[in-house]
Amino acid sequence: MSALDPAATALRLFDAERRLYFFPIRHHSPACALHLRNALRETRPAAVLIEGPADFEPLIAELLAPGVVPPVAMVALPDSVEKAEGTRAGTTYYPICRHSPEFVAIQEAAALGAAIRFIDLPSRHRAMLSGPQDKEGAPLLPMRESVFDRGAYIEALCERAGFRDGLALWDGLFEARARGTDWRRFFTSVGAYCSALRAASEPDELEGDGTLARETMMRACLADAIANTTGPIAVVTGGFHTPALIGGHGETAPIGKTASPASNAWLIRYDFRALDRLNGYGAGLPLPGFYERLWERLTGDADAAGNLAEEMLVGFRAHLSRHEPALVFSFPTLRTMVETARRLAELRGLAEPGRTELFDAVQSAAIKEEIELGSHPLLAAFTHYLQGERLGDLPPGSRLPPLIERARREARANGLSLEDALPKNRELDIYRKPRHRQASRFLHAMRLIAPSFADRLKGPDMVHGFRADMLLESWSYAWSPAVEAALIDRTADADTVADAAAALLLRRLDHLEKEGQCNNAEAALNLLSIAFDAGLGRAADRLAAAVETAARADSDLLRLARALVIGKALESRARRYQSEGHEEAFATLLPSVLDRLVRRITELLPDLIAVDADHVGHAIACLAALAEAMADPDPDFAAQPLRDSLRELLYMQLDPALNGAVIALSTVIGLIDAGEAGRRLVAALAGAFEKPGEAIRTLSGVMALAPHLFINNGNVITAIDTLFGSIDDQGFLLLLPQLRMAFAELSPQETDKVAATVASAHGIGHDDLALLLQAPDAQALSEHLALGERLRDQWLQDGLSAWLEPAA
Incomplete structure (x- = not known):
């Protein structure tokens, strides 16, 4: 044989x-x-x-x-x-x-x-x-x-x-x-x-x-x-x-x-x-938590005389009560599950229910509607429960790979406690205390290579400008076996936290190139900002070069403008910390990056003349990003080419909404003063009597970037009021949705200020204006006005025009 x-x-x-x-x-x-x-x-x-x-x-x-x-x-x-x-x-x-x-x-x-x-x-x-x-x-x-x-x-x-x-x-x-x-x-x-x-x-x-x-x-x-x-x-x-x-x-x-x-x-x-x-593990059986429980019963570590199906299903219901209460099933349903599992085992010639019988019992007893195989939330929760959540452990003093050893040593050097796996909080004064800033860099780097270790609860986002004036960063962190598992996955890259984090960032850069995103300046610059936060100066050269390469090829103005915002924030921070080690690399490289971005944006700005109504939102978002980047009267880059290009746009025939945004941007960065902005807006509105919708779109463009130009300029408000006075009720109803979108940029206080200005122009006092606060919302008002128009038309058709005459 x-x-x-x-x-x-x-x-x-x-x-x-x-x-x-x-x-x-x-x-x-x-x-x-x-x-x-x-x-x-x-x-x-x-x-x-x-x-x-x-x-x-x-x-x-x-x-x-x-x-x-x-x-x-x-x-x-x-x-x-x-x-x-x-x-x-x-x-x-x-x-x-x-x-x-x-x-x-x-x-x-x-x-x-x-x-x-x-x-x-x-x-x-x-x-x-x-x-x-x-x-x-x-x-x-x-x-x-x-x-x-x-x-x-x-x-x-x-x-x-x-x-x-x-x-x-x-x-x-x-x-x-x-x-x-x-x-x-x-x-x-x-x-x-x-x-x-x-x-x-x-x-x-x-x-x-x-x-x-x-x-x-x-x-x-x-x-x-x-x-x-x-x-x-x-x-x-x-x-x-x-x-x-x-x-x-x-x-x-x-x-x-x-x-x-x-x-x-x-x-x-x-x-x-x-x-x-x-x-995706290549050997063994699925759902190890189930087989671990089975092993405990086989070896006497658990009650082997009890009913396995009952034990597992009762435990599952308790698990749902703690973690997913919306999926908890009733006790009668639980009893049906246990009995179903037992009978299925008998039918299949088994001594007791196994994994398959348990799943069949849950599905037949608790799920009544038709489902796609394995897609029901209850089955997904049962799968997670039987998978188990056990983490292994090693005794103190065990040998560990160099990356784990060095990460632990560096964490302790930065004042982080690793004595247990309980979450802990740490507050860092990153501006005024260099040691705290170093701890912040370590936490940012660890968040890259072992995300479960640290979570930033609050702090300044100095890249995107969110709460940039905050002085303190707050972190929650915990060392656990899950952190070690993540670090072991990075040991192939390097033996230190900084080197492993740099390798990961450069791999992400390679993925951008493989995915055809090598011309995405914003994505590349975001990677550079992550490197800055984590103190990875060793990756700066390649990342900065990638940004410049992307900027040369990127034709998306919005991405480029957002990249300029990020780059400006980074350059400012790099100069501030230039006396400290790794920031010198960034301080040296960023001026060239910003110059390349400015030149590319300047090349593309004239293309806005071809933007139509379907794509104007993207263009306005681009101008809003430029407003953020150029709000500082003395930015950290050569802004004159941009200013010159924007000045030319002021004299071009643009989409109405884009025209309003260009006027607003030009005012924000000081190309024109508020008086000239008001005159340009009044002129644009005055020329739109035959197409009042264009006037509203011009106003929307202003609101997107600088609502104060509208709020604080009585001439502009008067021009809009005059425009509306020339429109019949039907025309006003057609414009109302656009008007609501335009005014959505205003706060309630700003809306009240505009209302008071208009009311005063029409001789309406504060008492009369207060009555309007009890009026229905804009949607209800629109529906009521439309109903009134339909009734008016119907009465005219029925010969009841006399009813429309005011009473003597």
Whole structure:
């Protein structure tokens, strides 16, 4: 029989003559873990060989240290050669949870005094990195089990046995048998199943994904163990590899020295979210929180006599009460769920409900409407609940990657407490205290590379001008395993917080280029402002060059104007702090950036003459940004070219709304005084009697930039009042929506001031004006006036014109 024949695999798993015991497993399977524990206690091997990267072997002692609480992960960082080449330079993860068979094997072997060896290729070997990676920089996972979930063999088994997918099939065939006591029979079944999967796989695929190269290494390690071990040997590998190892045939590789405690291999905390197969993790089972609870019941850490379905569903309802009360279901519905899950398990021949039965029970008992598969909020909440929120832990004094060590050291140097994971607040006087400013830069940098660490509660936004006069910054921060998990993802970039943050910003710049946004000056300058906040002067040269390149090609006036606002704020801050280290780089580079932006905006301003009513809003927003950038009479850039170009616009034939905005901008920056602005507006309004709508649009343009020009100029108000006096009721109704939009820029006090001016011109006193405060709102007034017009027309048609005459 072939070694890949399911029957051959089943017969040769336990070789009493050679005292070899092969245990085919599925990663993170509670059933495999429990049966393996029983098997190792009975066979008492002298050596336990485990499918794990050989260079992780020195981490076994750390994994067994008191105080280690899974989930944790062994990780390997790219070496200097990989970083330089930039190929597959992500971090390699080997996660471990309490119900991982590999973790159970390590614990039992240590208790027995057996030798423990990892027999897979080193984690950074090209065959270990050859699997799929969803996106650049994503974690690399040497354990891949997609073959358990797809393929013609799995589909045929599911159809024959009545399971909906490969995961449900595994649960029904194996996890449901976790309570059995015959470990030989259990692993014989798993071995036959995995051998059939192996036989249905294409050899080319196994060569391409590194499987064959890995198995060559495993066979070599097995041969070496047989030659050097006295006593039984247990071999714990993914079931897919077991058939290739049992026969002892095939190519083997010479055993070299495994990496000694290499500087780039570490043990870190991990969490269930990252371990969940539904989040893209390449091995094991979905929803680890569910299987962790199952493991606790199997091992006696929880009440195994209770009803699992009842326990999980009662816990889910309590979870909803705390976190999503709008989704809480009634107690009768809860009872129906529990009963449904129990009956489904009976119908499917299971000892108790599993993951699939619980989902089916929730859907059938609590969801009455039609839904798209998996899209209902209750199912999403149940998925999150079964995923679990557990974070692993490591004992104090554990070795950590350099980036984490340095981040912790720098945090303490900046006066931040890391004694526990409770949120803490810190207030920083960033203007007057250099040490506080340095702490602010650290927090900004950490917010880039580990967002869960710090959140800025309040403080000045000196880039966009929001509350720029505030003196203090307030932060909330907390050091947690989630922060370490985020930092480990950045260890491939650098060993310091500043270098990792700079690398991340430059990667974002590369993404702009890849997405065709290399001409987006605003986006590039925003990255430069982030670098300034975080004190990343080392990234300034490239980011500033990117802004200048973008400015040359950018044809969007609004983006350019907003970029000028940001650049002006940065230049002002850089000059203020120029005496301090990193700001010198920005102070040197920013004048050139601002000059390039000004020149490009100046080139494009004449194009506003072609703007029509459909695009005028974008153009007015551009002018509003220029008003912000040029409000200072002595800006930090050469503004004269802009002023000259805007002066020319004053004499061009523009869209009415844009004309109003140009007049307003010219007044704001001192090109013309308020008197000239009033005369220009009166002239524009006087010329619009035949098209009163254009007058309102001119007014809207003014309101968008400088409402005070309208409020404080009686001549302009009089001109508008005269214009309205020349329009009949129907015309006024047509203009009313535009008028409301124009006046929306005014505050209630400003509106009252305009009303008082108009009322006074018509001889209306304050008492009469007060009555208007009781009038309906503009929309109701518009509807009432329209109704009055319809009634008037109807009465005229009916010959009732006399009714329209005022009473004598």
